[in-house]
Amino acid sequence: MAQHRVVLLPGDGIGPEITAVARQLLEMVSERHGFQLSFEEQPIGGSAIDASGEPLPASTLEACRQADAVLLAAIGSPRFDSLPREKRPETGLLGLRAGMQLFANLRPVKIVPALIGASSLRPEVIEGVDLMVVRELTGGIYFGQPKGRIEADGEERGFNTMTYSASEVDRIARVAFDLARERRGRLCSVDKANVLDVSQLWRDRVETMAPGYGDVEVSHMYVDNAAMQLVRDPRQFDVLLTGNLFGDILSDEAAMLTGSIGMLPSASLGSDGPGLFEPVHGSAPDIAGQDKANPMAMVLSAAMMLRIGLKQSAAAADLERAVDTVLASGLRTGDLMAEGCTPVGCSAMGRALIEAL
Incomplete structure (x- = not known):
């Protein structure tokens, strides 16, 4: 059975909420497709500053370098805007990209038919x-x-x-x-x-x-x-x-x-070594902890990780189909809400994705 080590970087704001959804789905889809994922969480950004005073601890960078793939949620908070630039969360993200030698960022933009009105x-x-x-x-x-x-x-x-x-x-x-x-x-x-x-x-x-x-x-x-x-x-x-x-x-x-930056994943790749997969959106501190976050971009980033980083294309396709199925059913987080649709929060959207999977 194939085994893959994944480092999770929940980061700041809505990061922990959307990471929890993605992890549940990854655990489910890996079991279905016969491979094992071992997860290790590491601090980065504001959460790392709170813990150690540094936006990118050396231990986090080393863990990412040793992983098979890295899944990052989001970093940043206005709480840290007054810090010197080298101590801010964003500097940690730049340091992670440079430290992992990730020179190529891929950002797919594809219209989901169910969201064309958004x-x-x-x-x-x-x-x-x-x-x-x-x-x-x-x-x-x-x-x-x-x-x-x-x-x-x-x-x-x-x-x-x-x-x-x-x-x-x-x-x-x-x-x-x-x-x-x-x-x-x-x-x-x-x-x-x-x-x-x-x-x-x-x-x-x-x-x-x-x-x-x-x-x-x-x-x-x-x-x-x-x-x-x-x-x-x-x-x-x-x-x-x-x-x-x-x-x-x-x-x-x-x-x-x-229709929403909350729908788009990305991959950051180097010549060799693990890739970094993350949503395009930010940490949205204004809605953090309120169960309002849209986890879709994080789930689609997990799908990119499966397909590109871990070569598990069938499992990636399952996650992508689950997203399409849920959106076609009319469930929407606040950023995607439209007339005739049903509003749900982050955790409820996660449960719907699990049911669809």
Whole structure:
């Protein structure tokens, strides 16, 4: 019997609630499909700061490195906004990505037919949308040096550096090209090459790689236009390749095509070693502990973990079908609520998913 070690990172806010739902479903589906999952919970973000004063304890990072896969819920809380940046929860997440060498972030955006009315866009605009955002995760302006705040010309000045090497662009572009080849054969690379030298390098490297993928149609789009096109005609996109900053923004915009950011999973992968799987949404501290959270993105992240990280595709498909079945039945958490549907909380949605499974 196959055995897989999974590190759970419940984190902050609604994290523990949605983790509990995902764990129950994972235990059930693993038993059905004949493999074993061993779970180990570790602190990260605000919960780790409360426990140890550090947003990413060394023990957490080491446990994640030794796992077969890592499932993260969410981090962050306004309680920590006054801390120095290096002590905030978000720094722990960046450190985890860098420490696990996870350079490729995959964010699928696919319209669920039962939720087509939940989007703020017209049904005829979003019907049939099925795209993948491939975001570079460990470079760009979030990690570039130098950065900081200094006194200059009699006032304080803040600065960050957006930087990419050719090898960094090549490795993330290769991921996107390979995915496009497996999907519908279209790759749109997003940049700001008209004003940024780093974006011109990005575009040049994608163009250099394109002849090696003759079966993939390659296009380029400035990031501001891409943001507009995502809400104007999202069906034109198959795979979107982006740098760290642009991908952070565009993937959250794309999430709203589905009606709620609470529906979208993601995977962060490296060249080898375990992957990190997490919902796109945040910790939602305003509803934490109130049984109002939507666990669907966490469950779909668990499905991505099964399929990509643990190679258990049949079990992943079972989780995804359970989500579709429950949504088709009309059950909705508050973020998805629509006329004629039945409102439920996080725990009730979890029970419905178990029944559907």
